[in-house]
Amino acid sequence: LDALQEETVHSVLIVSDPFFAKNGEAARIGALIPGASVTIFGEVTPDPTLELVTQGLALLQQCRPELLIALGGGSAIDAAKGMWLFYEHPDTSFDGLRQRFLDIRKRAFKFPKLGQKAKLVAIPTTSGTGSEVTSFSVITDKQNGNIKYPLADYRLTPDVAIIDPQFTRSMPKSIVADTGLDVLTHAIEAYVSVMASDYTDGLALHAIEMVFTYLEKSYNGDPLAREKMHNASCIAGMAFTNAFLGLNHSMAHKLGAECHIPHGRANAILLPYVIKYNATKPTKFASFPKYKEYVADERYAKIARRVGLCSADTPISEAVDCLVKAIRELMTVTERPLCIKDCGVSEAEFMSKVDELSYKAFEDQCTTANPVYPLVSEIKELYREAYYGE
Ligand code: NAD
Numbered sequence: 001l002d003a004l005q006e007e008t009v010h011s012v013l014i015v016s017d018p019f020f021a022k023n024g025e026a027a028r029i030g031a032l033i034p035g036a037s038v039t040i041f042g043e044v045t046p047d048p049t050l051e052l053v054t055q056g057l058a059l060l061q062q063c064r065p066e067l068l069i070a071l072g073g074g075s076a077i078d079a080a081k082g083m084w085l086f087y088e089h090p091d092t093s094f095d096g097l098r099q100r101f102l103d104i105r106k107r108a109f110k111f112p113k114l115g116q117k118a119k120l121v122a123i124p125t126t127s128g129t130g131s132e133v134t135s136f137s138v139i140t141d142k143q144n145g146n147i148k149y150p151l152a153d154y155r156l157t158p159d160v161a162i163i164d165p166q167f168t169r170s171m172p173k174s175i176v177a178d179t180g181l182d183v184l185t186h187a188i189e190a191y192v193s194v195m196a197s198d199y200t201d202g203l204a205l206h207a208i209e210m211v212f213t214y215l216e217k218s219y220n221g222d223p224l225a226r227e228k229m230h231n232a233s234c235i236a237g238m239a240f241t242n243a244f245l246g247l248n249h250s251m252a253h254k255l256g257a258e259c260h261i262p263h264g265r266a267n268a269i270l271l272p273y274v275i276k277y278n279a280t281k282p283t284k285f286a287s288f289p290k291y292k293e294y295v296a297d298e299r300y301a302k303i304a305r306r307v308g309l310c311s312a313d314t315p316i317s318e319a320v321d322c323l324v325k326a327i328r329e330l331m332t333v334t335e336r337p338l339c340i341k342d343c344g345v346s347e348a349e350f351m352s353k354v355d356e357l358s359y360k361a362f363e364d365q366c367t368t369a370n371p372v373y374p375l376v377s378e379i380k381e382l383y384r385e386a387y388y389g390e
Contacts, residue, residue, distance in 0.1 A: 007305070009036045011065040015056060015080035016297050017044045017072045020125065024072055025167070029123070039063045041083075043273040044076040047148065047256060049140045050094060053082035060087040070122045070158070071167075073179065073386070074129030074138070074263070077122045081137035081156045088114050094141070100365050102288075104135070104244075111153035122158040125167040127218070127229040128179025128264050130186060130237015132161035140257050148257035150249070163234050165227035172221055175262075176229070177334035180215040182264030183207060183233045184327070185271055189246040190239040192278060192299045193369040194291035203239035205306055207232045211309045212326065219334045248274040248373055250364030251383065253356045259345045268331055269340060272324045273386050275300055279320045282372040296371035338388025347387070354383050 012033050016026045019155075021042020030038030041056050060068075060083055068087075070080035085092060089112040114120075122375035133311075137156050140148045169178075187207035190200055198324035210232035217225035251274070252266040279297040286294075299318035304310050309322040328338060339342050340350060358380040361367065367374065 009033055009065075009067045011063050012036045012038045012067045012069060013060055013063055013065040014038065014040045014042075014069045014071055014257070015044060015076055015083060015271075016040065016042045016070070016217055017076050018042055019170075020071050028111070029069060029071060029361070033067065035144055036067070044072060044079045046073075046075045047138070047140050047352040048075050048079035048082070050082075051141045051142060052079055053086065053139060056080075056083040057086050057090075058225050060362070061311050064117075066118050066190075068118050068120045070120065070132075071125065073124065073126035073175075074131045077124065077129070077131040078139065079085040080120060080160070081131075082116055082151075083140050084118065084120050085112070085137075085156065087347040088112065088117050088360040097151050098141075100363070100368070101370055104152060104154070108327070111155045111193070111195070114155050115159065119159040123164065123167065124230070124233065126171060126175060126179040127168055127226070127233040128182040130183070130233050130240065132158055132163070132240040133234055133237040136241070138253065146257055149358060150253060152365060154241075161234065163230055165223075168226045168230050171226075173335075174222075176226075177204075177215070177336055178262045178264035179233070179337065180211060180218060180229055180334070181268035181331065183229065183236045184211045184330075185248055185264075186236040186240045186245065187211070187232075188245040188271070188300075188303065189248055189366075189369075190236065190388070191303060192287035192296045192371050193198035193240075193243040194286050194371055195369050196243045196299075197290075200239045200243035203235050203338045204243065205303070207239060208303055209307055216332060216333050236375065244369035246274070246367040246370035247278070247361070247367055247372070247379070249366040250361040250370075251357075251379065253364055253366070254360040255305070255340070255383070258353055258357060259340065259343065259350065261340070261345070265336060265343070268327070268336055268387070269338065269343070270382070270386050271327055273382050275320065275324055275327075276338045277374075277378065277382055278370065278372050281377070284373045284375065286371050286373045288369070291371070294371065340383075340387040341389065345387075350387050354387075356379070357383060
């Protein structure tokens, strides 16, 4: 915060969730900014909606801060990003923001420049989303079809990220597990993405290794492992903000919004099925300028070898199976449900929604970076498999 303290800040708004508003952490952080009046918006609930962003915006317009601090998990940080954008540019169209693009740098709709009125500092308290360093803000539009949109633009990236593991100590085990598996999904999807590069590969592989080494220990309360998972979350964020994600996230966004499954848990349940699907040579290839040929199967195998799940000469398909098996084992030791049915979603409810979920997942921004270009019918089959489990 030293750099911030050098600037004159008259008014600060802290965007957080009820947990940190009530336990005094939000106020304690506000007190670190000398001479500033501090307002706390502690209303953020998981999977923030456009209505919540609008509610926070009203407060922003009242207190007109030069500094916004997001304290919380991905939900608080994403809500703060949305509030920041509409505070700086109230006339921005949400319909424009959610437009899909192939290449983020060549899109039709331009995100406005942020930072003229306020800076954004993000302090993550879960070890999961990496939102503190990413270009994403995942906002649900409840009024128009209850669709969860991953808005994406580098202009949404916070000015400062403070990665301090002290905030992870209060995390309940279940949130440690869900968010830790979110980190794994980010890193794996970034590694097999059509936009993966030399710059993102190292970050993604290291984050994957860290999750396999530390998640179980972090789940069991080991403080060093909590710190390592906090770092892994941010490292995976750096990878996927550049390499983007894939079909797993597209499906998890729509599943989470419709069936109220926490984001990381939804990702983890789908992960084994999406890996097996992506690791099968496709008939319909994904296209991206630097993605010359399909290599996803080899990349999954490389992950398995790097983490020591198989030997260097294990054939690709066996190595992919080792990775899937290891993910299921990690889910089991962290007591996660392995299928959608075990999350308490009734078969009748799920099957009545699966067609719509599949269309919505196909249309999600994350699908464009997936190494296989999916058919809607294939997405539906993946949902069905993940519903019943193996
Ligand atoms: P979250 O922010 O929704 O928080 C989940 C729960 O954990 C909340 O009840 C919160 O109060 C509680 N909590 C958070 N930190 C805690 C702590 N230290 N101690 C005790 N309780 C704590 O969870 P999340 O998984 O971090 O965020 C999920 C959201 O982020 C989803 O909407 C998801 O789509 C989005 N997301 C965003 C990005 C991005 O790059 N912007 C990436 C992935 C996911």
